[in-house]
Amino acid sequence: MDLDKQLKKRVNDEIKGNKNKVEKDPFRLHYHIMPPVGLLNDPNGFIWWKGQYHLFYQWMPFKTGHGAKFWGHYSSTDLIHWKHEELALAPSDWYDKNGCYSGSAIDFEGKLHLLYTGNVKDESGNRETYQCLAVSENGINFEKKGPILNLPSQYTAHFRDPKVWEQDDKYFMVIGAQTKELKGAVALFSSNNLTDWTHEGMIAGGGEGKLKNFGYMFECPDLFHLNGHDVLIFSPQGIEACEMKYNNVYQSGYVIGKFDSKNCVYTHGDFEELDRGFDFYAPQTTIDNDGRRILIAWMSVPDQNEQDHPTTEYKWLHNMTIPRELSIVEGRVRQKPAIELKELRQNFSEGYVKLDKESKAINFSEGETLELQLDDVDIPNGMLELTLYGNARLLYSNEHSVFTMERKSYVDGTIEKRQCKLDKLHSLTIFIDTSSIEVFVNDGEESFTMRFYPYKNDKVIQVGSTEKCQFKYQVWNLKKVF
Template sequence: MTLLIDKAEQALRVKGEQLNRRWYPEYHLAARAGWMNDPNGLVWFEGWYHAFYQHHPYSTQWGPMHWGHARSRDLLHWEHLPVALAPEGPEDKDGCFSGSAVVNGNELALVYTGHKFHGCPASDDNLYQVQCLATSEDGIHFNRQGQVLDTPAGLHHFRDPKVWKEGESWYMVVGARTEDTGMVRLYRSEDLRHWHDEGVLAVAPQGMGFMWECPDFFTLRGKQVLMFSPQGMQAEGYSNRNLFQSGSIVGHWQPGENFVQEVAFQELDHGHDFYAPQSFLAPDGRRIVIGWLAMWESPMPEQRDGWAGMLSLPRELTLTAENRLQMRPVKEVEAMRQDFSSWSAQTLDNQALCVMDHCETTEVILEWDRVGSDAEQYGIALEEGMRLYVDNQAQRLILERHYPQFGLCGQRSVPLPQTAALSLRVFFDKSSVEVFVNDGEACLSSRIYPDQRKLHIFAWSGKAVLNESGAWYLK
């Protein structure tokens, strides 16, 4: 263990004992203490799922990035492992930024961005971001191999490598920025150490962002999906309401050819808090994605409790025949279900009913009969702070949070699907809610900060009919 990693571990041991756990998640991955953002290096290696993440172990603020590390047999019960990377070399002296992991023979290889300034850090002219390699035989202790790809001439923002194997070659996409235009660049290697420039894979059209972070590139249903997080897209109506977005474009690509886009950019998650998703392949072939369940420049009340940031539920990705990317909770979450409580089918008529006295680690299922429901608003409410409801006038499903004491108020929404029934799976943890609409048609994920946890169902200005309703306690 290096000196800086040992120092980080000592700080985490002390700070971990001081956490206030009132909002600390029970079944989502969060750091032992300190700051967490982007998931990195999601991979299956020798019987374990590994999740690395951007981490500042010394405070609850973003700082010089380390790589936190945890592993799991089932994607839900996580064992924290020692910090994997610390900024301790000339190539990453100002931070070990985001990247990915691949299995190369009997080794686990981490490819990540070394962040460094040559001179005053106040100017991007002095910023250099290079791609680096670290390897491990046990999946716990990593040997730094140093820089493997330098910053291209004329670029300063050049980060977040995602590596995969295609035939006998390794490929890597890297997010980049030229002036105020985001792009994704492509590289090829035979050994993970020597990389050949394959040109620009995709570039942002007007209005699509000044930087494309955290690119991911994979195949579903014979199509290629470019998933990325554009910075600088302007809000338009109900779309792009967060500071930064995460989404995908679908098209066709094969080695040696250009990527041909076939559908427009689609947001992945429509809640307040979802960013920097990364995908990986499970041993059974599922494409699984995990994102950061937070948002830049959004208040994070848990910082006063000794920690900040968490990761989303793992979600299985699929692609529809219409080239729409869909997300569903991985099947493993069903193993957490305990003690189902049925609320029984009922009609609400301009009223609210308490259905749970304490909704904390819970999966709620609801199926609303839209044909038989004429209320102006109907849905569920967690005390005064969170509502998930149908607005019949706007014809939208709305996720609303109201925590004025923390500066967290506002709505996110999706159009109502054109179906007679509206089916919802809603996952509550101690400071999060994740909503899955009609088996993956849409997702909305947000951080919440309740002090009381009574859950109500309601219908106002009319009646609403439930075909099915109830909840599992999740253990």
Template sequence: MEQTNKMEQYELGYHIRPPHGLLNDPNGLVYYKGIYHVFYQWNQTDTTHQSKSWGHMTTKDFIRWETHQPALEPIDWYDRDGCYSGSAVVFEEKMYVFYTGNVRGKNGERKSYQCLAISEDGIHFEKKGPVLEHPIKGYTAHVRDPKVWQGKDGNWWMILGAQKEETLTGDALMYQSTNLIDWSLTGSLMDEPLSLGYMWECPDVLRFDDKDVFAFSPQGLTAEGEKYNNIYQSGYFTGELCDNGKFIRDHQPFKELDYGFEFYAPQTFKDTGGRTILYAWVGVMEPKLEAAVPTRKSGWLHALSIPREVTYEKGKLIQYPIAETTHLRETKSVVSKSIQDESFTLSSLQQDILVEWDAAATDFIIYLRNEIEINYQASNKKITVVRTNWLTNVKEERTTFLTQDLMELRLLIESSMVEIFLNKGEEVFTLRYFTSEMNHSFNFKYLNRKVEKTITGYTLRSFIVKDKS
């Protein structure tokens, strides 16, 4: 976010990043008293995964933002080693924030406490301490990331990511409450036995008119061809959440939410207009790769994705930048309608570029800054994104397949991040990249048969940020 006139080489203008230190999971996403609140895991003093607080930003329009003092700090016996991830709800005009208090013993053993804090103004929070007992019989201390929502009958539900003690496999636990204070365990979210990684983090339940979705971030999946190629994954099952808190999944496999390199720990919330909005951490990576991220030299690390509206269509989740993203557009940087290859220079490294076809796209490759490659094969609707690993300097790629002909591709570009939306969000790729070149080139090249396309580019402004801390 631009706070001076001079942008750093890898600075981010319209993505949330920490003012200093390390950012990870989005937390407590909520619309409260006319304001959107975005919290995030924040190590204020270092770019390591230690001593997490809750960073806090607010906005009314997703363009102008205010930063506030951390909402939660790890200063109490039940969260002294970190105020870990959680969620927020509004009840009786108060904001109720639930989070995991992390405590480590002298020998490194972990204890987890599910904690509550309450705010009457959205800025100042009074901790109430743990609301759930631990340990839970049959589970390890890896129980965390409470997501809370109100059911159709007015009662409250909490879902927690967990790890079974006997099998060391992931699970999700469900709790119910009438008052947000007293909680009773109803059991596992699914009775169906699943072996899908060793831990399920950041569980979430999305409810649409005709379908329910269980989204979560399993750790420990083995790569299968084009799937599961990151250190950890984020994805979902579709199905039905029953009144007893059990989720009956459809006969569809686990579906990844994003096929890029760093997307992780997504969380959703609903605004008063009924939109389901998602943020994610960008993001999770191998420790050695994380240690080599160049922004650490400037004292900050990681960012959040652009907010995305999530809808359900024909068996899958669709993700697309929320409408307010278009308000970041300042000027049209390029407009071209032709059947030819295209080459142009980006007017800045904050761009929104839309490529549209009247008929189905044919084979092409896009080169962005001589660093990112986007390759499409029309015969099997295969899309591949390539970047250079900044630690090894070796090219690496991620791939998925569309179910429909490619008709639209949208790129949200920053100096060190790209989010790629295909067919208005049928599939998404999110990634960081770091190049020392000041190259601003954008090249579109057909690989065989050429068809008419329209390329429209917009220069985007940076967030306007006021520090109220």
């Protein structure tokens, strides 16, 4: 039995051996992608291909910590019901023995091609990095082709996460990088065949332009066309907090500009965060058969206190966000829940709430998973507060034009918060799962994402205001699909 088959057997045995333990976890999510066992992180290879969405992911199946990563694999026809497929990639060769790191997928000559980073470390911890290719005819079983790109001299071995697309009869690839001067950068390559690549230089960061002093490493770049603009998404590391901005360990965001494919030049504006919450990293997008740009991100951030999550007791850790449709409105990227998520809705109710310097417990809906939509929010003065399941709060201060998400830390119980400025609050869309909350403010003008762990017997939503305020609401319970 070759090494790949041995590893696949070990993974399948691990899934079967821990199935009962994992499924007993009360915080196991109902409609979010999770690993069947072990640790999940970055989304990889997200693509619409031959009538299906394919979403691969970084996976450590043998523990709830990091290590030599595999590529797990889900497929779906509707972004709601996901099938866990056979293991796609295993760290079984000299060029990826310490991890099949993040990458992307593309159709080439009718076959599904995965491009990923092979991670290699010696006994002293010195790193080597290779950009590698794997090919499949059926989208399930992949044959590794090995390295297709070695490390250019301008960069350190922190050089990873290739994202590939086709444009103007050529293939382009962006890679997250660190220069020899320890500056974060996005490197650009071009090819005619996915195997022979030309380094076209750096298109963002690298000690130049608007991002010249913007951290020591850029991860998970993704460059795409959206509503007449070219958007570069990436995850910079080493950004210091600045008031309400950049308060996570690492950030995820975007710049908007114009990509000149002929001259391989990208001009862009300032960096904006994609999500203002606690748990959002390494987003990846695809374009589907309807021409929509769909985003999915990892609902966590690297280097957190991962073993403090209560799910580790049940042999699993982390999940993805819900899929989100992207658009550009008034020069900024907006995220809205994918329309397919409406298929999860059941047990509809609606109403109207008026508050006058008071707090009320509102029985919006029974159950632990729901979608809550607040519209026509009117807060002439003072502050509106929503307390969710006793363990999270959403607040808007009209006086300071500030929206706040709070939670009790699952590490030490202290209150932690994330915030942003708003001109005005007029609507909220809130998705609550057993241990996650995703909030879309003003039709996706801002989003806030977090994991949270509510008390078992507290599924109440409390609303309150310091002055008069009012809003109408619609609420649905959401089906369990995992």
